[in-house]
Amino acid sequence: MTASIESASPSSFSSTMVKVMFRLGSVGTGLVAIVATLLYAKQESLLYFPEIGGIPRRPASNPRGYRSPSEYNIPFETHMIKCEDG
Numbered sequence: 001m002t003a004s005i006e007s008a009s010p011s012s013f014s015s016t017m018v019k020v021m022f023r024l025g026s027v028g029t030g031l032v033a034i035v036a037t038l039l040y041a042k043q044e045s046l047l048y049f050p051e052i053g054g055i056p057r058r059p060a061s062n063p064r065g066y067r068s069p070s071e072y073n074i075p076f077e078t079h080m081i082k083c084e085d086g
Contacts, residue, residue, distance in 0.1 A: 039046070059067050069076040 056062050065071055
C-alpha cells in the first residue's frame with residue numbers, strides 16, 4: 001500500500017484566506033451598521049441629560065453637608081458669570 005501525502009496548494013490557501021477575510025469584513029461592516037443605527041436612534045437622548053441618576057440640579061436640593069463649603073467652615077467665594085444667553 002502506498003500512502004499519498006496531499007499537500008495544500010498555495011491557491012487553496014489563498015482562496016481560504018480570501019473567504020476568511022470576506023467573512024471578517026462582513027461581520028465588521030454589520031457591527032458598524034448596528035452601532036450607527038443605535039446612535040442615530042438614540043441621538044436625542046445622548047445630547048441632553050436633564051438629570052443624571054437622580055442627582056439634584058441645585059445645591060439647595062442636596063442633602064445637608066453637601067450644600068455649601070460653609071457647612072464645614074471652609075472659606076469660599078461665590079462668583080456669578082453672566083452669559084450672553086441669560
